[in-house]
Amino acid sequence: MFPLLNEFIEELMDLNQKKFAAFMVDLDGTLIGRDEKIAPRVAKTVRRLSEKIRVCIATGREPRDAIRFARELGLTSPQVCDNGALILDPTTGNEVWSAPPLGERQAHYIVTTLISRKVPFWATHPGGTVTQASQITHWNFTRVSALDVVEDVAEELLAHFRLHPELHVVKVFLPYNGLWAIDFTTRGVTKATAAKWLGRILGIDPANMIGAGDSYNDLPMLEVCGLRIAMGEAPDELKALADYVAPSVDDDGLAVAIEEFVLPRLI
Template identity: 30%
Template sequence: MTYKMIVLDLDDTLLRDDGTISPRNKQALMAAQEAGVKVVLASGRPTYAMKALADELELERFGSYILSFNGAKIINWKTREEPFSSTLAPETAHALYEMSIQEGVSALTYVGDDIVTEQVNEYTHIEAQITGMKIAEVPSFIEAVQVPVVKVLMVEDPDKLVRVEEKLKAKLTGKLNVMRSKPFFLEFTENGVNKGTSLNHLIKQLGIERSEVIAMGDGYNDVAMLEFAGLGVAMGNAPKEIKQLADYVTDTNMNDGVAQVVESFILNDLIPTT
């Protein structure tokens, strides 16, 4: 099989634990791009928090794309055009905030380049560290959110958030997309929007078949794209459930798992045999 696109989750997949791309991963991805393979970054991160990584991999030069906010936005990194964008109405964000209060968890969203929340805690600090965005602690979430937002997060201790997820999934099925991006992050986007549906939109635009796509990830918010891609690859550090549904399991994010897949399934096919 000749693969034309590789789609990569960021945290705990492409990135090492310190948030950097290893030299081997970068070398493999640059070689793939030089050979004409599209490298696409797909993350729950806001667009702002993906810019530096997209630039490091020179996606602008190669005319590639990023899928931010768990697929709620597709951005052409060369033109900065958005062929797909999904948002939640302010009223929907307000309703989710009210649910977070009822469930005793914190809520946050993004307005401009700020993380907006009423409650600053260890989990909002983790999001700020991951994204590089500033936290705007506001007296009223509802008053601060008066424009459409791409997604809302509920953040809390993982054990508690499991119970909240089960309850709200049952309540919101068919109305909103509810998914876990990390054990302590529960994300809400427009119904039907995830990395898989966004990837489907992108490949149709580019004339690429799903069988020609490799997708790699480690988390529950990666499931849709792993199942959609021709080759769905789970990281060695992924939970057991993610590994079980994947077509292939690679090494961990700390042991160049991404590079191993690129080398084996893409670059090796480009080396002439004698």
């Protein structure tokens, strides 16, 4: 008589029956706030969660940031950076898995286009990061990001690159300054790719993972995770997919989500 209600009840029962074994959490706007720090309540709650299941940061930032925040929280599980292109051991800093690099032709095209438009960029490679043309000695980049642009410019860049057959291109909000970034990885390389590889490494099906994020680059990750959390300031696309919409990062939304929605499912 009430098919929609019955469908909702079945989905809720399915969520409650799953055995969740890992938590993938975005960094900016989810784990850390505009001040680029982990709030005390959030840190305490994430540490408590890490005593029960694996906790893996999944960020578009470079390796050093993923390692720094993982170590601050005492996390020992593999961590994801470069928007899903690299998985690292936070205790040693060593690479666990990496995606194919962008390739010389694609990397050159991206960087020269950004330089010609006077757009700041970061380009990461196995040996570090470059931010200026004068620092480039090769084109073996894992990920390139156009940084600190207003949304109109971000949309222009997205429109310019999005149909490129060899690139994955995504717009990302930067909570720490209110501007936007465009992340470039090899086509098919996203946070969802990293979730699947984490699953192989840890022996955990992504359906038994929990994902939490706040921006468009988190969408693929949430799509493959079995339980999905969107932050309060996330775009509507994430909220529509989420099983739980948390308060904003400014209101310790991640801690609230873990306390009210995640931990009760792990008992």
